[in-house]
Amino acid sequence: MNKENPIKREGFATSLGVIAATLGSAVGLGNIWKFPYMTGENGGAAFILLYLGATLLVGLPIMISEFIIGRRAQKAAVGAYRKLAPDKPWFLTGLAGVLAAILIMSFYTNVAGWVFAYAFKAATGGIAINSPESAKEVFDSLAGGVWEPLVWQWITLVLTGTVILAGVRGGIERMTKTLLPILFVLLIAYDIRALTLPGAAQGLEFLFKPDFSKITELTVLLALGLAFFKLSVGVGTMTTYGSYIGQGESLPGTALKVMFSDILVSIMAGLAIFPAVFAFGFAPESGPPLLFFTIPMVFNAMPLGQFFLAVFFILTSIAATGAMISLLEVPVAYLHEELRFSRRIATIISVLVIAALGSTATLSGSALAEFTILGRNMFDLQDFLSSNVLMPIGGIFIALFAGWKLGSRVIFDEATNQGTLNNNSFLAVYTFIVRYVAPVAIVVVLLYGLGIIKA
């Protein structure tokens, strides 16, 4: 232990553990809930193309940058900047990330609560649905309630806090390593089921045939925001995880694998949902409830439907938990490593703050339905501010820090493991992107998307 960092740090034990944990952060409600409903709201294939472009040009390079910063510093988000750039205000990037992580957790735990509730209800035979209307009623009665969604939200928070307290290796790694592959295999089975529904072809067309007429400046910003949200970048999560990655692992290789697998899971979720949207006559623009309308209908008419429905939501709960663990880790690591709280107290404080703020998201389906700021209810506001403002701004500074401040020697050492990996051309492209392309692209998309500059 060096003097500067007397707190004992654990790391991920194996390469598989690294992939599982980072993928466990990336794969979550973003794939199964957010990607489908945003694709539905923003016109389908054209939006997906924008999202893929944003992922390659911005999301991936920023993920690599966060890994480099975290592993180099051996510190979590805020401390990493303090260590690598003492006396400079770069640590504000880390602090903005702590704020973004708390905002995301606020509404994310609301949605995760719905998913947990569906898992429980399906497992106990409580989702009796026989028509698209009844599917809507089941969701509305849950999300429009007061205590029921709140209690489910708190359950997700307590569970996440418990895993965090079990420590990095014991908690995060074990959970994600075992369960992600199961989710993956089952999604294939669910796709087959959805694709054999009558009317499935229309869903496929929506997913794969681009129509650019729906694209506006705001859509481009939304696609960029989704790219950040999906890969868990711009918040400090991947910086923190980077600090746990062993010296022998390839950082660009890890990031590439995570990106490809993550995209695949989103597409597979889209393939399970869009055939059902059209087969059962739901509006693709249904918004956040889309998943909860469609999936119960997919399983409705089949043998063992309730069983498969329960399994689907249990797996989605697990995927959401992996992401929530990584989000909660951001404020916990900050309070623990920077402010010297014990991990237990850091976890309790973070959970309480998120529970308080998160209840405003959850109650925007009922008691706070009429309460809006900037024309958005609290749920939408937290979602919009985090994905479409804070994460992109965080991304700009992460890219600038990696591209201009760290120095090419550090980048070379971390990206090639002291010259032992041969990826020079990749490195050249990466450096060019983080120096110029990513920061400029994010600034332009933000300015136009937020309407600060008009075309």
Ligand code: PFF
């Ligand atoms: N990537 C997660 C998902 O798609 O569900 C959400 C997320 C996790 C966003 C961690 C940001 C983050 F730091």
